[in-house]
Amino acid sequence: MIVDMHCDSILAAYVNRYSLAEQSQDGHLDLHRLRQAGVKIQFFALFPGIAPYMNPLQQVLLLGDFFWEQLASEGVYWDVITFGRQLLDVLHGERSGAILTVEGGEALLGNIRLLSVLYRFGVRSLCLTWNNRNEIADGVDETKxxxxxxxxxRDVVKEMNRLGMLIDVSHLSERGFWDVLELSEAPIIASHSNCKxxxxxxxNLTDDQIRGIAQKGGVVGINFAAELVGPPGCGLEYLYxxxxxxSSLVGDDYLGFGSDFDGTERLVRGVKDVNSFQEIIAxxxxxxxxxxxxxxxxxxxxxxxxxxxxx
Structure with a gap:
């Protein structure tokens, strides 16, 4: 059984006009290939990357509606996991589970009430920033x-704790990372980040950041994007x-996968699509x-x- 903590496949399918409900060779995955590859739970990001002129919240809602539509297709055995009991149903049943996430807190438009709106929409994790600054914090590209x-x-972190949402610190500035670690009462994730x-x-994360996530009881999802793994042309040995x-730094209780499928043009050599999970395990x-x-x-x-x- 595999859990993958990050993919951008909803955006890729929406922009390139293909269906995630139909098995094909489009993109790095679809709902059928995921099941064939043994992925039981997939985190699906709603990333507002449709067009820069569009309101980010509007983009998130359009992508979410598109995904809900895909799940309603005939022959699709997936459910969106929103509560603990649904998680247990998926783990012990035949159906697979999707966790809806939002990548980039700019979708909140600086309004804390919109976090509850997204929660009611089915979103259970928020990546606080993308690479740039927003109303929540600086991203990793804001170096000045x-x-x-x-x-x-800070209000967003507290409200996510109250609602029961996973706080995702991938893309967040280092100072923002430590602010979250100090403030959050719940474990956090770096859904798709590697080791600096x-x-x-x-x-990528420093050793101190990795230790901080582990001490908080969180999880780091290993990213398969080539630029985060190693030098050009690097293969599975670098991913390892x-x-x-x-594993050597903090033990094996804080590791997961965060593939970044369909969020990068270059996967590490040896990884082609979702079916490559078995090669990584091997x-x-x-x-x-x-x-x-x-x-x-x-x-x-x-x-x-x-x-x-x-x-």
């Missing part, structure tokens, strides 16, 4: 100010370095990872977090 959470951002000690990329670095087995550790990385760590946070 070194800003962390704003007053509004292995590959020095602005989107990131996994093994976190690589870990080859490197001596036990069945118990594999189960933690593939699903158990993230499931433990969902059980804890979802109401």
């Amino acid at each position: 100010t070194g800003g962390g959470l704003t007053s509004f951002g 000690a292995v590959w020095d990329h602005p989107r 370095r990131h996994i093994d670095h976190i 690589m870990l087995i080859k490197n001596g990872y036990s069945e118990a550790t594999l189960r933690k990385i593939c699903s158990d760590n993230c499931v433990r977090l969902l059980r804890q946070v979802l109401l």
Whole structure:
């Protein structure tokens, strides 16, 4: 059983006009290929990347409506997980589960009530920023100010704790990261981030940040995007370095997958689409990872977090 903590496949399907409900070779995944690959729970991001002139909230709602429409198609055995009991139904049943997320708190338009609106819409995780600054905090590309959470951002963190939503710190500035870690009463995730000690990329996490997530009981989702893994042309051996670095640093209870499928034009060499999960697992087995550790990385760590946070 696999849980993948991040993909941008809703946006890719919407913009390129193909259906996630039909099995095809479009994009890195569809709902049928996910099930064939053993993915039991997939986090689907609503990323407002349709067009820069469109209101970000409008984009999120359009993408969400498009996805709900896909789920209503005949022969699709997926449910959106919104509460703990639905999580248990998916884990112990035949159907698969989707976690709806929003990538970029600009969709809130600076209005805390819109967080509740998104919650009622089915969203259960918010990536506080993308790379740029918004009303919540600075993103990783805002290098001049070194800003962390704003007053509004602090309200967002508190309200997400109250509602039962996963706080995602991928793309967030380092100062913002530490603000969230100090303020949040619940574990946090970095849904699709790698290790700066292995590959020095602005989107990757320092060892101190990884330790902080672990101490909070959170999870880091390993990203398959080539630019976050290693030098041009690097393959699965570099992806393994990131996994093994976190495991060596904090143990195997804080690791997961956050593929970033359909959110990058270049996946690490050896990863083509969702079917490559089995090759990654085979690589870990080859490197001596036990069945118990594999189960933690593939699903158990993230499931433990969902059980804890979802109401």
